[in-house]
Amino acid sequence: MSSDLSGHFHDMALxxxxxxxxxxxxxxxxxxxxxxxxxxxxxSIGYNYxxxxxxxxxxxxxxxxxxxxDQDVNYKDLVVYVTVEPCIxxxxxxxxxxxxxxxxxxxxxxxxxxGTVLSVHDDPNLGEGRYESIGGIMRTEGIQLLxxxxxxxxxxxxxxxxxxxxxxxTKEFPRNEFKFSEDQFIENYxxxxxxxxxxxxxxxxxxxxxxxxxxxxxxxxSVKALPYLEQELGEITQxxxxxxxxxFFNIHDNGEINYDKPIRKYNAKKRHLEE
Amino acid sequence: MKTSKNSENxxxxxxxxxxxxxxxxxxxNEDQISEKPTLVSVWYCDINPKDTQKIVALIRDHLTxxxxxxxxxIKRFMKVNECIRSILCSLEYIDEGKLINLIHEHxxxxxxRSVGLIEVPRYAPQTKDITQxxxxxxxxxxxxxxxxxQFLNTVEFDISREEEIVSTLLDELEQCIKKSKDSSDCxxxxxxxxxxxxxxSIKLKTIHANTGSKTxxxxxxxxxxxxxxxxxxxxxxxxxxxDGEGYLCHNMIVYTTHEPCVMCCMALVHSRIGRLVYLQGTxxxxxxxxxxxxxxxxxxxxxFQIWKWIGQNEVHRLESLVGKESKAINY
Numbered sequence: 001m002s003s004d005l006s007g008h009f010h011d012m013a014l015x016x017x018x019x020x021x022x023x024x025x026x027x028x029x030x031x032x033x034x035x036x037x038x039x040x041x042x043x044s045i046g047y048n049y050x051x052x053x054x055x056x057x058x059x060x061x062x063x064x065x066x067x068x069x070d071q072d073v074n075y076k077d078l079v080v081y082v083t084v085e086p087c088i089x090x091x092x093x094x095x096x097x098x099x100x101x102x103x104x105x106x107x108x109x110x111x112x113x114x115g116t117v118l119s120v121h122d123d124p125n126l127g128e129g130r131y132e133s134i135g136g137i138m139r140t141e142g143i144q145l146l147x148x149x150x151x152x153x154x155x156x157x158x159x160x161x162x163x164x165x166x167x168x169x170t171k172e173f174p175r176n177e178f179k180f181s182e183d184q185f186i187e188n189y190x191x192x193x194x195x196x197x198x199x200x201x202x203x204x205x206x207x208x209x210x211x212x213x214x215x216x217x218x219x220x221x222s223v224k225a226l227p228y229l230e231q232e233l234g235e236i237t238q239x240x241x242x243x244x245x246x247x248f249f250n251i252h253d254n255g256e257i258n259y260d261k262p263i264r265k266y267n268a269k270k271r272h273l274e275e
Numbered sequence: 276m277k278t279s280k281n282s283e284n285x286x287x288x289x290x291x292x293x294x295x296x297x298x299x300x301x302x303x304n305e306d307q308i309s310e311k312p313t314l315v316s317v318w319y320c321d322i323n324p325k326d327t328q329k330i331v332a333l334i335r336d337h338l339t340x341x342x343x344x345x346x347x348x349i350k351r352f353m354k355v356n357e358c359i360r361s362i363l364c365s366l367e368y369i370d371e372g373k374l375i376n377l378i379h380e381h382x383x384x385x386x387x388r389s390v391g392l393i394e395v396p397r398y399a400p401q402t403k404d405i406t407q408x409x410x411x412x413x414x415x416x417x418x419x420x421x422x423x424x425q426f427l428n429t430v431e432f433d434i435s436r437e438e439e440i441v442s443t444l445l446d447e448l449e450q451c452i453k454k455s456k457d458s459s460d461c462x463x464x465x466x467x468x469x470x471x472x473x474x475x476s477i478k479l480k481t482i483h484a485n486t487g488s489k490t491x492x493x494x495x496x497x498x499x500x501x502x503x504x505x506x507x508x509x510x511x512x513x514x515x516x517x518d519g520e521g522y523l524c525h526n527m528i529v530y531t532t533h534e535p536c537v538m539c540c541m542a543l544v545h546s547r548i549g550r551l552v553y554l555q556g557t558x559x560x561x562x563x564x565x566x567x568x569x570x571x572x573x574x575x576x577x578x579f580q581i582w583k584w585i586g587q588n589e590v591h592r593l594e595s596l597v598g599k600e601s602k603a604i605n606y
Contacts, residue, residue, distance in 0.1 A: 055504035056523045056545035057497060069492050088569065089541035092562075096491040096538065110576060113541070117574065118567060120537055125559055125566060 003190035005137065006206040008103060011035060011081045012138045013217035014042070014226060016105070019060075019083045019145050020244045021233040022047035023266060029145040032060045032082035033226065037100060043078070044068065045228050061090040065097060067228075076100045083142040085135055085179075088113035091120035095129040102133040105142030107179060115179030134180060134188050136204050140173050140257060141214060141248050147171070148247060148266040169263050175200040202255030211258075213250035286434075287427050294427065295434045297586035298552070302423070303568040311574045312396035312409055315344055316366040318374055321358040321388040329382045330361050337381060338364040348399035348422070350415040358388055362414070366392060398578060430580075436477055441552070441589050443479070444468045444530050448596055451484040463487040464597050467495035467531040469503055469524060472549075477528065481506070496531060496539035500524060500546050524548045532593055534561035534583075540569035543579065550580040554593050555600045 011033060018031035031047040046064025050056050060082060068075075075098040080086075083105045086094060091113030094102065107116045114121040114133035122130045147168040178185055178197055185197050192208050205212050220238050223229070230236055246264045249257050287293075292300035322330055334351060344365035353360050363374065371390065378387060395414045399422040400406045406418040419425070448466040455464075466484040470477050483498040491497070507521040526549035533555045535543065540562030543551060551563075551570060558565040563581055570579045584590070594600075 053504055054507050054521070054523070055501055056547070057500055057542045066492065069490075087541065087545075088567075089538050089545060092536060092538035092541065093491050096536070111541075123566070126537065127560055 003192060003208055008137050009206040009217050012105060013214060014223060015081045015083050016138060016141050017218060017223050017244055018045050018047050018229060021229060023149055025233050027051050029149050030060050030084045032064050032080050034064050035079045036077050037079055038077045042226060045226055059090050061086055061094060084108050085112040085116055086114055087111035088118055088120055095121060095131060098129050099131050101131055103137055104135045105137060106139045107135055136178055139176060140203060143173055144248055152266060168265055176203060196255060203251050203257060205251055205255055209253060211251045211253040214245045214248045284428055289424050289427055297584060298582040299585050301564050301581040301583050302571045313398060313573050313576060314394040315397035316392045317395055318363045318390060319360050319393055320363060320390045321360050323386055324359045326385045327359050329385050333381050334363060337377060342368040348416055349395055350417055353415055440470060440530055441584055444532060445589060445592050447482050447484055448532055451486050452596060455486040463489055465495045465533045467499040469499045470528045491538055494539050496535045497542060500542055533557050534563050534565060536560050537562035537566060544569055544575055544577050547577050548579050552582045552584055554584045554590060
């Protein structure tokens, strides 16, 4: 009965920031961090690397776990915080490694392999390695990062194609559906949050009954402390962190999204954010 | 066994989906067929009904052959209010600016009332019922009889070349088993070859084996995909001429000794291969006949042809190297 989810939100916010750095690097903004539950240490990060590598299998989970390839590590001790539900490929990969647990932000409607399209993580027909995959922490932020990537594609096309999709500063989010059982929901998010399970509109917050904004979740020192990030995706500045936080709505105390907050969107052409 | 009237080709066994007696089609069966189609964005335009013939000619002469997405299962015209709405071509083929230029160039005087994108099913539906359901939900589709029978009757392989490539694959596997230290344990040994059809001839691009490593990092399919990517990176770095850029494993052909696991099958979907040939099934962990039929699933964004090589010479040779099918191992 873990009713204070602040730790999970902190870790997921770190992943979201890694995803933003990937976006600045012209990659799809999906990312993860890997935490060792025995030591509490973040031991790896990963981000989508398919564009740079020309390899469609280089998803965030692969980049993160490949670092352990020649190490003696007990995968059962590892928890992955990933901004988007693992795809079918990654869900199977993590199962074959014997991962401890997955937390994800938003569901993956096209390829989701841990509950949305298939349930590779706990399909009893696939042999060993079943694991729990729990979604919904920072769901809207995970979606908003992807939207910032897709509008950028449209805007860099010679002639913008679908204008209505560009208005992501006001666009509402799809319904919040949890793709795991009510028992798992209670066990992971606490009994008091159970009205959210079938609500569809409200979002999880770190402390029940209290809203949040991404600003509150991470600071410059916590993102600078992430392993591999600055070496691989460049220096992190306070301006970058502020720009990142400005991409998102905040969440009210009752779990509703504050669509009235003016947010920014990322513009690749200008290489900075525009109002 | 019933003899089908459709079997105009001697090498085609429609009932069992077998070609040349050696390639057995692996596909989703009726109850695995999804009601949810894979969608593709296509351009439509609204025109005055009197201009329909000009648009028919435009589609026939300029928008059908070069389009990478086949739209033969899509009805091209539908009446919308006072207009005729016509499906022109896929978004993958052309952007809006180029499309409008083409229309102006080839159909001068045609009044285009609007141009836009809609999503339609990318692949022909498998049954008449689904055709009707998708037609009312997305856009009118044509039902011309079982599309798989049509496919089997028209698909052609240079079967001696196919046999040659499967033998090359088995040679590689045999070499690797000989080289590996412990040749008594052959569980988990597999090999994968990726080839490409260039000007109607199949060229080998890469071949990789897994000599029994149990970790998913070392599956031969994943290694082969990585090597295609690395070769393309290298090529782009060192070649100045622009002789077309490779895109993932787009429409490549993958030959592998075993039914790939779920991870590897989805990696092949992400890599957009055109065709897969494998020899042994791998229950319980395979991602095709054993589970899910990845590669032939509506709803995912890509499909590829799946064939199981059942030619006895090659099947027996593989069995002599790694044992018979149905061991519970990850490949």
